[in-house]
Amino acid sequence: MEGELFPRAPREIAPGAVHLPDWLGAEEQRELLRECRGWARPPAGLRTVRTPGGGTMTARQVCLGWHWYPYGYARTVVDGDGAPVKPFPARLGELGRRAVADALGAPAARDAAYDIALVNFYDADARMGMHRDSDEQADAPVVSLSLGDTCVFRFGTTRGRTRPWTDVELRSGDLFVFGGPSRLAYHGVPRVHPGTAPPELGLTGRLNVTLRVSGL
Numbered sequence: 001m002e003g004e005l006f007p008r009a010p011r012e013i014a015p016g017a018v019h020l021p022d023w024l025g026a027e028e029q030r031e032l033l034r035e036c037r038g039w040a041r042p043p044a045g046l047r048t049v050r051t052p053g054g055g056t057m058t059a060r061q062v063c064l065g066w067h068w069y070p071y072g073y074a075r076t077v078v079d080g081d082g083a084p085v086k087p088f089p090a091r092l093g094e095l096g097r098r099a100v101a102d103a104l105g106a107p108a109a110r111d112a113a114y115d116i117a118l119v120n121f122y123d124a125d126a127r128m129g130m131h132r133d134s135d136e137q138a139d140a141p142v143v144s145l146s147l148g149d150t151c152v153f154r155f156g157t158t159r160g161r162t163r164p165w166t167d168v169e170l171r172s173g174d175l176f177v178f179g180g181p182s183r184l185a186y187h188g189v190p191r192v193h194p195g196t197a198p199p200e201l202g203l204t205g206r207l208n209v210t211l212r213v214s215g216l
Protein backbone atom coordinates (compact mmCIF):
# COMPACT_ATOMS: atom_id res chain seq x y z
CA MET A 1 0.00 0.00 0.00
CA GLU A 2 1.23 3.49 -0.74
CA GLY A 3 2.36 5.53 2.23
CA GLU A 4 3.47 2.47 4.17
CA LEU A 5 6.76 3.09 6.00
CA PHE A 6 7.73 -0.56 5.59
CA PRO A 7 6.15 -2.86 3.02
CA ARG A 8 4.14 -5.61 4.63
CA ALA A 9 6.05 -8.88 4.38
CA PRO A 10 4.82 -12.29 3.24
CA ARG A 11 4.19 -14.38 6.32
CA GLU A 12 3.55 -18.02 7.18
CA ILE A 13 0.78 -17.88 9.78
CA ALA A 14 0.74 -21.64 10.40
CA PRO A 15 2.24 -24.60 8.48
CA GLY A 16 0.63 -24.42 5.01
CA ALA A 17 -1.11 -21.09 5.72
CA VAL A 18 0.51 -18.08 4.05
CA HIS A 19 -0.41 -14.39 3.78
CA LEU A 20 0.95 -12.55 0.73
CA PRO A 21 0.12 -8.82 1.03
CA ASP A 22 -0.67 -6.80 -2.11
CA TRP A 23 -0.69 -9.85 -4.35
CA LEU A 24 -3.22 -8.39 -6.79
CA GLY A 25 -2.25 -5.09 -8.40
CA ALA A 26 -4.69 -2.20 -8.70
CA GLU A 27 -5.81 -3.14 -12.23
CA GLU A 28 -6.27 -6.83 -11.32
CA GLN A 29 -8.38 -5.76 -8.35
CA ARG A 30 -10.55 -3.60 -10.59
CA GLU A 31 -10.99 -6.46 -13.04
CA LEU A 32 -11.95 -8.94 -10.31
CA LEU A 33 -14.40 -6.42 -8.85
CA ARG A 34 -15.96 -5.90 -12.28
CA GLU A 35 -16.40 -9.67 -12.60
CA CYS A 36 -17.86 -9.98 -9.08
CA ARG A 37 -20.48 -7.35 -9.95
CA GLY A 38 -21.51 -9.44 -12.96
CA TRP A 39 -21.66 -12.68 -10.96
CA ALA A 40 -23.75 -10.97 -8.27
CA ARG A 41 -26.61 -10.31 -10.70
CA PRO A 42 -29.58 -12.70 -10.83
CA PRO A 43 -30.31 -15.42 -11.71
CA ALA A 44 -28.20 -17.36 -9.22
CA GLY A 45 -26.91 -14.01 -7.94
CA LEU A 46 -25.94 -12.59 -4.56
CA ARG A 47 -28.10 -14.05 -1.81
CA THR A 48 -28.55 -14.13 1.94
CA VAL A 49 -27.62 -17.54 3.31
CA ARG A 50 -29.93 -19.10 5.88
CA THR A 51 -28.48 -21.61 8.31
CA PRO A 52 -30.39 -24.72 9.46
CA GLY A 53 -30.74 -23.27 12.98
CA GLY A 54 -32.88 -20.42 11.59
CA GLY A 55 -30.16 -17.78 11.54
CA THR A 56 -28.82 -15.82 8.59
CA MET A 57 -25.23 -15.19 7.62
CA THR A 58 -24.39 -11.49 7.59
CA ALA A 59 -22.00 -11.83 4.64
CA ARG A 60 -24.05 -12.22 1.45
CA GLN A 61 -22.78 -14.76 -1.06
CA VAL A 62 -22.69 -15.83 -4.68
CA CYS A 63 -21.16 -19.10 -5.91
CA LEU A 64 -19.58 -20.20 -9.17
CA GLY A 65 -19.07 -23.77 -10.38
CA TRP A 66 -20.83 -25.42 -7.47
CA HIS A 67 -23.46 -23.82 -5.26
CA TRP A 68 -22.61 -23.97 -1.57
CA TYR A 69 -25.46 -24.15 0.91
CA PRO A 70 -25.27 -25.10 4.61
CA TYR A 71 -23.76 -27.71 4.46
CA GLY A 72 -23.09 -29.16 1.02
CA TYR A 73 -22.76 -28.40 -2.70
CA ALA A 74 -25.34 -28.52 -5.50
CA ARG A 75 -25.50 -27.55 -9.18
CA THR A 76 -28.50 -25.28 -8.66
CA VAL A 77 -29.36 -22.65 -6.05
CA VAL A 78 -31.33 -25.13 -3.96
CA ASP A 79 -31.82 -22.64 -1.12
CA GLY A 80 -32.58 -19.65 -3.35
CA ASP A 81 -34.02 -18.98 -6.80
CA GLY A 82 -33.37 -22.55 -8.00
CA ALA A 83 -31.37 -21.38 -11.02
CA PRO A 84 -28.30 -23.26 -12.27
CA VAL A 85 -25.10 -22.04 -10.63
CA LYS A 86 -22.98 -19.82 -12.88
CA PRO A 87 -20.01 -21.57 -14.52
CA PHE A 88 -16.57 -21.46 -12.96
CA PRO A 89 -14.37 -19.34 -15.27
CA ALA A 90 -11.11 -20.95 -16.44
CA ARG A 91 -9.36 -17.66 -15.65
CA LEU A 92 -10.05 -18.16 -11.93
CA GLY A 93 -8.55 -21.65 -12.12
CA GLU A 94 -5.34 -20.17 -13.52
CA LEU A 95 -5.38 -17.44 -10.89
CA GLY A 96 -5.80 -20.07 -8.16
CA ARG A 97 -2.84 -22.14 -9.35
CA ARG A 98 -0.66 -19.03 -9.64
CA ALA A 99 -1.67 -18.07 -6.10
CA VAL A 100 -0.78 -21.48 -4.68
CA ALA A 101 2.53 -21.57 -6.56
CA ASP A 102 3.46 -18.15 -5.15
CA ALA A 103 2.34 -18.97 -1.61
CA LEU A 104 3.34 -22.62 -1.20
CA GLY A 105 5.58 -23.42 -4.18
CA ALA A 106 4.98 -24.89 -7.64
CA PRO A 107 4.51 -28.56 -6.59
CA ALA A 108 1.52 -27.67 -4.38
CA ALA A 109 -0.20 -26.04 -7.37
CA ARG A 110 0.38 -28.77 -9.95
CA ASP A 111 -2.78 -30.83 -9.57
CA ALA A 112 -5.09 -28.20 -8.13
CA ALA A 113 -8.07 -28.15 -10.51
CA TYR A 114 -10.06 -25.28 -9.02
CA ASP A 115 -13.77 -25.57 -9.78
CA ILE A 116 -15.54 -23.54 -7.07
CA ALA A 117 -15.53 -19.85 -6.23
CA LEU A 118 -17.45 -18.49 -3.25
CA VAL A 119 -17.76 -14.73 -3.31
CA ASN A 120 -18.70 -13.13 0.00
CA PHE A 121 -19.79 -9.52 0.30
CA TYR A 122 -19.38 -7.84 3.68
CA ASP A 123 -20.99 -4.53 4.52
CA ALA A 124 -19.74 -2.58 7.56
CA ASP A 125 -21.60 -4.80 10.04
CA ALA A 126 -21.00 -8.19 8.43
CA ARG A 127 -18.88 -10.87 10.09
CA MET A 128 -18.14 -14.54 9.63
CA GLY A 129 -17.98 -16.85 12.64
CA MET A 130 -15.21 -19.40 13.17
CA HIS A 131 -15.73 -22.37 10.84
CA ARG A 132 -13.86 -24.89 8.71
CA ASP A 133 -14.14 -25.19 4.93
CA SER A 134 -14.97 -28.88 5.16
CA ASP A 135 -17.70 -29.53 2.56
CA GLU A 136 -15.16 -30.15 -0.21
CA GLN A 137 -13.87 -33.66 -0.87
CA ALA A 138 -10.38 -32.68 -1.99
CA ASP A 139 -7.41 -31.50 0.00
CA ALA A 140 -6.20 -28.79 -2.42
CA PRO A 141 -5.41 -25.49 -0.69
CA VAL A 142 -8.11 -22.83 -0.34
CA VAL A 143 -7.15 -19.57 -2.07
CA SER A 144 -8.61 -16.37 -0.60
CA LEU A 145 -8.51 -12.98 -2.35
CA SER A 146 -9.71 -9.80 -0.70
CA LEU A 147 -11.05 -6.59 -2.25
CA GLY A 148 -12.23 -3.35 -0.69
CA ASP A 149 -12.35 -2.71 3.04
CA THR A 150 -9.69 -4.11 5.34
CA CYS A 151 -10.81 -6.86 7.72
CA VAL A 152 -9.51 -8.86 10.64
CA PHE A 153 -9.10 -12.45 9.48
CA ARG A 154 -8.80 -14.85 12.41
CA PHE A 155 -6.86 -18.03 11.73
CA GLY A 156 -6.99 -20.76 14.37
CA THR A 157 -6.13 -24.43 14.54
CA THR A 158 -7.77 -27.64 13.34
CA ARG A 159 -8.69 -28.50 16.94
CA GLY A 160 -11.58 -26.12 17.53
CA ARG A 161 -13.06 -22.64 17.31
CA THR A 162 -11.17 -21.34 20.31
CA ARG A 163 -7.68 -19.98 20.93
CA PRO A 164 -4.88 -20.13 19.98
CA TRP A 165 -5.43 -18.09 16.86
CA THR A 166 -3.64 -15.41 14.88
CA ASP A 167 -5.41 -12.24 13.75
CA VAL A 168 -4.24 -11.10 10.32
CA GLU A 169 -5.23 -7.82 8.69
CA LEU A 170 -6.40 -8.55 5.15
CA ARG A 171 -6.43 -5.53 2.85
CA SER A 172 -7.58 -5.02 -0.70
CA GLY A 173 -5.39 -7.09 -3.02
CA ASP A 174 -4.10 -9.44 -0.31
CA LEU A 175 -3.84 -13.18 -0.86
CA PHE A 176 -4.23 -15.80 1.86
CA VAL A 177 -3.72 -19.48 1.07
CA PHE A 178 -4.34 -22.35 3.48
CA GLY A 179 -3.53 -25.92 2.63
CA GLY A 180 -1.62 -28.96 3.88
CA PRO A 181 -1.84 -29.27 7.67
CA SER A 182 -3.88 -26.02 7.81
CA ARG A 183 -6.46 -26.96 5.18
CA LEU A 184 -9.10 -27.72 7.82
CA ALA A 185 -8.13 -25.03 10.31
CA TYR A 186 -10.93 -22.96 11.84
CA HIS A 187 -11.04 -19.37 10.62
CA GLY A 188 -13.40 -16.41 10.55
CA VAL A 189 -13.81 -12.67 10.05
CA PRO A 190 -14.63 -10.99 13.38
CA ARG A 191 -14.51 -7.45 12.00
CA VAL A 192 -14.49 -5.29 8.90
CA HIS A 193 -13.08 -1.76 9.06
CA PRO A 194 -15.54 0.41 7.12
CA GLY A 195 -14.18 3.13 4.86
CA THR A 196 -10.72 1.58 4.46
CA ALA A 197 -11.04 0.42 0.82
CA PRO A 198 -8.67 2.10 -1.65
CA PRO A 199 -10.76 5.03 -2.97
CA GLU A 200 -9.75 4.38 -6.58
CA LEU A 201 -11.23 0.85 -6.47
CA GLY A 202 -14.77 2.18 -6.15
CA LEU A 203 -16.11 -0.39 -3.67
CA THR A 204 -17.95 0.35 -0.43
CA GLY A 205 -17.57 -2.73 1.76
CA ARG A 206 -15.47 -5.85 1.38
CA LEU A 207 -15.47 -8.70 -1.10
CA ASN A 208 -13.69 -11.98 -0.52
CA VAL A 209 -13.31 -14.61 -3.21
CA THR A 210 -12.31 -18.12 -2.12
CA LEU A 211 -11.28 -20.67 -4.74
CA ARG A 212 -11.60 -24.34 -3.87
CA VAL A 213 -11.38 -27.77 -5.44
CA SER A 214 -14.63 -29.66 -4.92
CA GLY A 215 -13.45 -33.24 -5.44
CA LEU A 216 -17.06 -33.86 -6.52
Ligand SMILES: O=C(O)CCC(=O)C(=O)O
Nearest residue numbers: 118120133153189208210
Ligand atom coordinates in the same frame (compact mmCIF):
# COMPACT_ATOMS: atom_id res chain seq x y z
O1 LIG B 1 -14.00 -13.47 3.99
C1 LIG B 1 -13.01 -14.14 4.26
O2 LIG B 1 -11.88 -13.67 4.30
C2 LIG B 1 -13.18 -15.60 4.61
C3 LIG B 1 -14.30 -16.27 3.90
C4 LIG B 1 -14.47 -17.69 4.30
O3 LIG B 1 -13.90 -18.14 5.25
C5 LIG B 1 -15.34 -18.59 3.53
O4 LIG B 1 -15.94 -18.16 2.52
O5 LIG B 1 -15.44 -19.77 3.89
Ligand SMILES: [Fe+2]
Nearest residue numbers: 131132133187
Ligand atom coordinates in the same frame (compact mmCIF):
# COMPACT_ATOMS: atom_id res chain seq x y z
FE1 LIG C 1 -14.02 -20.29 5.22
